[in-house]
Amino acid sequence: MDFELSKEQREIQGRAGAFVEEVCRPLEATWGVSDYEVPHDVFMNVVRKFREYGFRGLAVPKEAGGQGLGTVAKCLVYEEIVKSPVMHGLLATWSGFLDPHPALHDAPEWQKETYLYPILKEDKFYHINISEPGAGSDAAGIATTAVRDGDTYIINGIKRWAPPPNHPGITPKYLLCYAVTDASKGYEGISLFLVDYPNPGVKVLREYETMAPGTYLGRSCDYEYKNCVVPAKNLLGHEGMGFRYMMDQLNRNRTVIGARLGGTARWAQAQAVKRAKERITFGEPLAERQAVQWMLAESEMDVEQIRLMAYKTAWMLDKGLDARKEAAMVKCFAPVAACRVIDRAIQIHGGLGVLKENRFGQLYFQSRIAQIAEGSTEVMKMTIAREALRSYA
Incomplete structure (x- = not known):
């Protein structure tokens, strides 16, 4: 190895x-x-x-x-x-x-x-439209429809948890919309469409601000597709392949999210170590206190586990191996572990740790949201368990 x-x-x-x-x-x-x-x-x-x-x-x-x-x-x-x-x-x-x-x-x-x-x-962006008011981690349950009409598809439905389009730097060139083309086939009836934006058939219904303001997870919105006409040639790939395409992209995204959270945790750990060395209490640095040393040791283990899991999964993806279970494990473990590391860093900083300017709050809530975004922790555990039951049979 x-x-x-x-x-x-x-x-x-x-x-x-x-x-x-x-x-x-x-x-x-x-x-x-x-x-x-x-x-x-x-x-x-x-x-x-x-x-x-x-x-x-x-x-x-x-x-x-x-x-x-x-x-x-x-x-x-x-x-x-x-x-x-x-x-x-x-x-x-x-x-x-x-x-x-x-x-x-x-x-x-x-x-x-x-x-x-x-x-x-170029400096262009696009936004993904997967989740809906009634379908989040259960992505196979989406209800948005795309009905073929000659040389076009007519899309109707509401998509949730996508970045709003009104920030000048990230206005999307297009939306990547998952919609049902054949409801009788379950998840095999989902297809994927490239929807040019702005589009007269798509409007923002409502914007949301999350617990991580100022970050890429900080703002979201609902996009309403109302009789949105999309050329049939804008079907991406083949009809009925949308769910498989979705999982392919999500597994890659989950792995990179894990690595990014590993970096976030390392940054928080570095701040905690620095503070522990500098802060004098009762005549000694915090770094000399066993309680603080144990916090630093636990955080160091969390950081290392995130990194090992993320890079093993990335290596598997690069080898063309099936990494569904490993991507789910990264996505399940990394956000929770990163929150633990950030929380310990806040504790070691004391009152300074809760100051907005020190950014721990921003990173904590961004990591906390990652326990839900792109597949919740509980759904990731379902995937892990399913793959374990298969592999040990």
């Missing part, structure tokens, strides 16, 4: 470190706790720099216009960049995390030119 990174992986990790030092550090003193409060020109400069440093399409195959470096490389970048508070909200790097859908890799050239390359080569 070899844990050594390849030359290419070390290079991308070093480049991510350079991005932190050269782009992010100079902005830390003025970057607000909320990404939404950052001046538009400053925000977009970070978006451009993220692309210029080569972090778009890391895991996208070269033949599809990406870099072909795999999920491990992508994990390395997202673990590294959260060393700077400028990247804690991750709004400016959203398009890099949310690579174009894998089904676009083998799509017709016109779809690649319209929906793949702009996300990889």
